[in-house]
Amino acid sequence: MDLLKEAKIALRLEKHEEAISLWRYEGEYAFYNVKEPFRAEHPDQPVDENKFVWLSSDGEVLGHVSYGPDGQIPTEEGYSYSDSYLDVGLGLRPELCGQGLGTEYVAKCLRFARERYGRSRFRLSVAAFNQRAVKVYQKAGFSIRQEVTNSFFHNKFYIMTVSVADS
Numbered sequence: 001m002d003l004l005k006e007a008k009i010a011l012r013l014e015k016h017e018e019a020i021s022l023w024r025y026e027g028e029y030a031f032y033n034v035k036e037p038f039r040a041e042h043p044d045q046p047v048d049e050n051k052f053v054w055l056s057s058d059g060e061v062l063g064h065v066s067y068g069p070d071g072q073i074p075t076e077e078g079y080s081y082s083d084s085y086l087d088v089g090l091g092l093r094p095e096l097c098g099q100g101l102g103t104e105y106v107a108k109c110l111r112f113a114r115e116r117y118g119r120s121r122f123r124l125s126v127a128a129f130n131q132r133a134v135k136v137y138q139k140a141g142f143s144i145r146q147e148v149t150n151s152f153f154h155n156k157f158y159i160m161t162v163s164v165a166d167s
Helices: 014-021 027-032 103-115 131-139
Strands: 008-011 051-055 062-068 086-092 121-127 143-149 154-161
Touching: 014 062, 051 103, 062 103, 062 143, 086 103, 103 131, 131 154
Parallel strands: 086 121
Antiparallel strands: 008 051, 051 062, 062 086, 121 154, 143 154
């Protein structure tokens, strides 16, 4: 599908944050729905220097990605997030999920991170119930390193890591 091939990454602005907060996932994936939608007071103001969106050619938000502590979760076990990995948090617009775009999307996010941050080791935290995402991350080369309990939601998460070779 050409949708992701043509997508451009951009710094996440308040207007993008507002659009993302209105996304609605179905079924068990409703876990990811934002309870209180974000309201952009300054639509063209960046949200954070480490948060980005992938935009279609007409400016629609296709997905989001963040790098650094935003990709970490609080754990009941006190999991220690070492600096040897760059944490990644990402998501696709609900209607794009389950369309076979995940592996390509993860690869784009990791390529961008390598270019911007010069890192080759990445870590993410994913809800254990989300087997659709777990399978995508495994196809992208991630391995489950540890199962933890999210201390806010009290559900199981997997900590997954990957090292990306120079290309």
